Amino acid sequence: MDARPAAYWLEDPDRPAPEPALIGPQDADLVVVGGGYAGLWTALRAKERDPARDVVLVERGRSGDQASGRNGGFASESLTHGHANGMARWPEEMDTLDRLGAENLAAIGETVERHTIDCRWERTGELTVARAPHEVAELAALAGSMHAAGHNAVLLDETATRARVDSPAYRGAIFEPDATVMVEPARLAWGLRAACLRVGVRLHEGSPATAVERHGRAMRVLTPSGEVRTDRVALATNAFPSLLRRLRLMTVPVYDYALMTEPLDAAQRAAVGWSGREGVSDASNMFHYYRLTRDDRILWGGYDAVYHYGSRIRPRLEQSGPTHDLLARNFFRTFPQLEGLRFTHRWAGVIDTCTRFAAFYGTAYDGRVAYAQGFTGLGVAATRFAADVMLDLLDGADTERTRLRMVRERPVPFPPEPLRFAGVHLTRWSMGRADANGGRPNLWLRTLDRLGLGFDS
Structure with missing residues (x-):
């Protein structure tokens, strides 16, 4: 109850000062709407692909303040929300999607190194842990499918699992040593923001886009105090209402809640082990995800994803006593040896989920507007891939990415309320x-x- 009602990652003293709002009319080759990962990657990749392209990015608040700065910091190779979901939907493309996902994650690491982004990029791998007998059987079947697809997935029994991270709740696990990287999410967003500014992206924060409309043969993006006339627009608003009415039923905003503990002392670290610093998630439907920070705190999130009637998004919904209490109870059921450890922060972030769980893509206004939405819970790395897809679509390019059935297809929309x-x-x-x-x-x-x-x- 004494945890601060604030997102731990965003309280970093290195948080950058905001850029000025858009005032008056401007012109650009490309306008990116949204300053989270998807928007930042799109702006940066647009300049990397064509340094002469004039790019403007408008952000409602401050870059990285929403889901991009509030998540657990799991950067995954998967572009399909996991192997099982991909095999169920695009089995004939999974070899290609796996390769593109691995290349995408490696490219993020290269960008982090090239721009010297201090975001604790750690290739730790990930444990998916079973807590019930049926989950052990399900993980064994999943491991078999992953092995057949060429993945490095190690099936662990209870003893081997607890040797990595010790919890009396664990019965087994899959360990994927190569597919997941831990990263400090807000610092990654801020590093991408700084890289955008260095390459000449014009960034305007505190500038919510209120409309996108035709302007002769071009487009116009409107904000309360200005407008940008442009040839192309990339929409990266994700959980927030889209400027395209056709997308309003394609996703729902879901609040994902998290807690952060105080730093573990040496005895507490010894009690849980965790020498490999792996990211951990449960194999259950209602799952937790958790990881260590650079100063050995435990971030503990997930389980009780909450949707509010009418797709409401409000700052007050970021705090939930019952949900945070439930998270705390489940934490100590998992790690009873840490009884007495205190939580220092409690928060939530709103993410966009769609009925197929993985991002979808498309265009509007005769190809002058592109969008990517519906990342669900594995968007940290997939947003970079999405940026390249949107740029391909805006350029009218026929690429390996745009030929994917995963890219060409749309999910089934959610029904209207109630x-x-x-x-x-x-x-x-x-x-x-x-x-x-x-x-x-x-x-x-x-x-x-x-x-x-x-x-x-």
Whole structure:
């Protein structure tokens, strides 16, 4: 209860001062709307691909303040929200998607090094842990599928799992040593922001885009105090309402809650082990994710993803006593040896989820506007890939990326209210019941699976 109601990552004293708002009319070759990862990568990649391109980025608040600066900092190779989801939807493309995902993650690491971004880029790998017997069996089947696809995935029994991270709740795990990097999320966003400024991107913060519209043969992006006339627009607003009405039902905003502990002392670190500093996530439907920080705090998040009626997004929704209490209880069920450890911060971030869990792409206004949305919970790295997709689409380029069925297809939209609210909450309830019932899905979940639909964080 004494944890600060603030996002730990954003309280960093190195947080940059805001750039000035857009005032009056401007002209540009490309306008990027949104200063999170997707928007920052799009602006940076646009200048890297064509240094002469004049790029303006407008951000409602401050770059990196929303989901990009509030997440757990898991940067994954997967572009498909995990191997299983990709195999279920695009099996014939998975070899290509796996290769592109690995190249994408490596390129982020190269950018971090080249721009000397101090964001603690750690190739630790990730443990996916089983807490119930049915999850052990499910992980064994998943490991077999991953091995067949050429992934380095090591199936661990209970003893081997607890030798890495010690919890009496663990029964086994899959360890992927190469597929996930830990990163300090806000510092990555700020580093990309600084890189954009260095290469000549004109950044305007405190400048919410209120409309995008035709302007003769070009486009115009409007803000409360200015406008930009431009040839092309890239929309990277993600969880926030899109400037394109056609996208309003394609995603729902979901609040993902997190806690941060005080630093562990030497005895506490010894009690949990964790010498490899792996990222950890649960194999259950209602899952936690957790990792160590550079000063040995534990970030503990996930489980109770919350959707509010009418797709509401409000600052006051970032604090939830019941949800943070639930997170704290589950933390000490996982690590009872840490009883007495205090939490210093509690917060939430709003992410955009779609019915296929992985990002989708498209264009509007005869190809002059491109968008990427629906990253769900694995967007830290996938946003860079999305930036290149959007730039390919805006350039009218026929590339390996744009030929992917994953890129060409759109997910099924969510229904309007009140069906949306009822469906989301029925799905969350059913997922919890399945976790408690040996993993057996009820009729509702089986129906969604047959239709290729779902809800996830």
